[in-house]
Amino acid sequence: MEENARIALVSGANRGIGEAITAGLANEGVHVLMGCRDLEKGKEAAAPFVAAGLAVTPVQLDITDAASVAALAQQLADSFGHIDILVNNAGVGLDFVPDLSVPEKMAQTLEINVIGTLRLTEAMLPLLSQSSQPRIVNVSSELASFGLRHDPEWEHADKILPTYAASKAALNALTVSYAAQLGPQGFKVNAICPGFTATAATNFLPDRTPEEAAVVAVEMALTGEDGPNGSFSNDRGPLPW
Template sequence: MTENRKIALVTGGNQGIGYEICRQLGAAGVHVLVGARDPARGAEAARKLAAAGADAASIRMDVTDPGEVAKAAESVAQRYGRLDILVNNAGVLLPEDRPSGSGAELVRQVYETNVFGVVRVTKAMLPLLRKSTGGRIVNMSSSLASLQLHGDPSFELGAFLMLGYNSSKTAVNALTVMWAKELAESGIKVNAADPGYCATAMTGYASPRTPAEGARAPVRLALLPDDGPSGGFFGEDGPIPW
């Protein structure tokens, strides 16, 4: 029964790291809502999770569509009455996104999903998170967002210069800090997670690090105890510099 389980919504939860977040949360006894733009792919992911023993359902959500986000919030409210965990995982990376070649339209396209989508979904779900006894918001970021790391010549990912993507994740970090400060008295904890450079469709499967490994940091933040941190930026091994 979902009344006795935490309820989590993971945007972009039908593949890659998002799917692994769903799987690991499901293994921890959380009822998982797989947010997906494509209803068929979302339903298939939920079926796979259920076959593996998770308590899962799918929910249609294109984070760039205000109408779909509003309908998703209404659906969660009607079915469950609350939301305990929101993982803002949906994101895009465009191959032509380079500092000297990215125009305003390309950057706007990236921000529409990576920044405005996070704002849109969080605003819609916040009333439901306030009804939880211990709400958690996890915003998927990246070490590529870190201005301090980019200022270090030894940064191992320093050659990945993507104007829209990197700056969008820096913006997500800023959102995380502000939401955490505003919601501090509510018990809702808000943190940013770096999954690391993982083998996913977004990266062309070019890394030995698996999506399962990438899901560890966001899952830990999604399941933080009441004395856990808020307003931080964390990878699997601990805090990451801003």
């Protein structure tokens, strides 16, 4: 492990886009803490990275569990005293789940995508505040974009996922509030859309790989002093809110 390597925490890192963000950051010399609900799955996911000599450590993290989040914050405070990067990647989309009412889908989605993300962010702020270049990346979705939803030519106009989109719109609102609040302290807080990507969340449908999806998240996590704060973008550039 590089001495003085930056330290990143990625939530939902045991699979999909979170796993690819882990790889992308670790390949840039960042020590990545892979936040995983099931630590055994995390150890399995981390094994190939560790075998390849990358600085990757699985840690237990369920963002809906206050005790899990508090325990991790304490563990990181004791081990490192700070972190540099938080990637809020953990998230769900429940719009197509059978046997749940729409209000149940909304409540569960908000609990994970919004309240869970807020819980983790609040717990990590003291550790991020100890960094000289604190960065927060919120993994959002262009499905939350009001501007794109109003464009009939938008390539995803046929994808209507009301509770998921509402949760990511709330995440976008948190992004701009945190950016305004923390920007004066040197933070960069940005939302990204990884793009429609083949993961368990999409039944592995599109051709886009998690590695392609991770590029914009890694770029924002490593953005320099001149980088954006309070932005929403994908790998093609800024997105309308």
